[in-house]
Structures are given as structure tokens and as C-alpha cells.
Amino acid sequence: MELETVLDELYALRPEEFTAARNARAAAARKAGDRELAERIRALHRPTVSAWACNLLVRREPEKIQPLISLGEGLRAAHRDLDGEQLRELGRQQHLLVGALAREARRLAADAGQAVGDSALHEIEATLHAVLADPHAAREWAAGHLEKPLSAPVGFSGLEASAAAVATPARPRAQAPVPATEPDEDRRDRRHREQLDRARQEAEAAERQAREGEHAREAAAAELEQAQAAFEESGERVASLERELRQARKQQRRTEDGLREARDRAAAADRTARDARNHAKKTQAAVERLSGHSA
DSSP: OOHHHHHHHHTTSOHHHHHHHHHHHHHHHHHTTOHHHHHHHHTOOOOOHHHHHHHHHHHHOGGGHHHHHHHHHHHHHHHHHTOHHHHHHHHHHHHHHHHHHHHHHHHHHHHTTOOOOHHHHHHHHHHHHHHHHOHHHHHHHHHTOOSSOOOOOTTGGGHHHHHHHHHSOOOOOOSSOOOTTHHHHHHHHHHHHHHHHHHHHHHHHHHHHHHHHHHHHHHHHHHHHHHHHHHHHHHHHHHHHHHHHHHHHHHHHHHHHHHHHHHHHHHHHHHHHHHHHHHHHHHHHHHHHHHHHHO
């Protein structure tokens, strides 16, 4: 048994089937003497519905992995180079491809008997945006072993806004006396920049809060999963002890029957021995009488 094989098997299962299968694989590894593998399997977390749907998309539509990864590489390069025209074009492709893949993941999940609600659909889209933004996230998604949805870095989803900003050339500083209308424009630009800075700060604060909420949710889910595993293990132990108790009672009944039969045989042998001794005494007495008459 290898961990990669177990991962492929477990994360292909529907979420509600995950825990029992994981515990069974951990028990098998422990029984085989590989305690390290057993512990690593036991530490695996059941995937959320959105993560499972993303894994399903990778497994069922492997030919769609590379187009998204390639688009992400292009977007990141255009973002670094401040290539406004390229950003606009790739941003349009991003919107179309992410939407199409998210809908495809939802359809595949429905075909497999698992409903994907709007909240889970948004998490699928967030995961695909993360794949576009982060090469590490792209590798995680392509492996098909996601436990939870991924999150794109703050600001990456706003590529279209960045593209518009790049496409508009910066206003050159005037060397001659400025027109009377320029101060108003400068004030509008300054207010716009301030509003943009505040919006970015609020977005970053909201992202931090969201991440804190996700961490709290993950910790609670992990605690629940550990409690569930402990409960299942104790249930398995109780069932094992109950089987042992039933076997012990059967064995006790068998030995009780054997004891009763042995006692009956011992009593019968005792009676036979007494009868034989009495008969021997009688015959001896008869011999002695006969011997006396002969004398």
C-alpha cells in the first residue's frame, strides 16, 4: 500500500464515503505493520463538496487542466509586464474559462449524485481563480487531492481593472503653466486613488477575516473528524469485545457441558467400582465358607 494510491482512491469517493474508507485503509496499514503510513492516512481530511467537485473535474476532464494552467501563466506574465492589451484579452478568457469549468464541475458532480449549491459553486470558481494566480495552487489542483477550496491572492481577480489602468497612459507632468481645468482633474484623480486605496484596504481586511473564518472552520472540521474517528474506533472496539464475549460464553457452555458429562461418567464409574467391590467381598466370603467346610 502506497500513500499516493490511497490518496487517489479516497479523494475519488464522494465526501460522505470518505471517512469510513479512510479509517479502513488506516486500519489495513496498521495491521500490515506500517504505523507511519497508517498515521498519515488517519490525518487526511474529508473534502468539502466544492473541493471534491474540483477533484472530480481533474479526474473526468484531464484535458482541461493544461489550458487553465497555461492561461494562468499568461495572466501572471502580463500582470508583471503591465501589458494592458494582453491583460484585457486574457481577462476575458479568464472569465469565460473559469465559468465554463465551474459549470462543468457542477454537472459532473450532479451526474455522480452530489448536488452543488451556489455557495459551493462560488468556492469552485475561487479555486480556479487561485489556479490562475498561483503555480503552487495549480499543482495542488492538478493532483486531484484537494481537501478544501483554494483562495486566490488578494487583488488578483481584479485583472480587468489593472488592465484598464495600464491601458490609460499616465498624464505627463506639464512644463508650461497648467490649464485652469487641471487642478479639478488632479483632485478627482487624488480622490479616486484614495477611494481605491481604501477599497483595497477593506478588501485585504475582508480577506483576512475570511481566512480567519476558514481556519476556524477547518479547525472545527478537523476536531469533528477526529471525534468521529475516535467514536468509530471505540465502536469497532466494543463490537470486537462483544464478539469475544459471545465466543467466551459459547466456550463456557461447551466446557460446562463437558464438566457435567465428566461428572456423570465419574459417578457411574464410582457405582461400578462399588458394585465390583461388594461382589468381590461376597465371593471371598463364599470361598472362606467353603474352605471351612472342607477343613
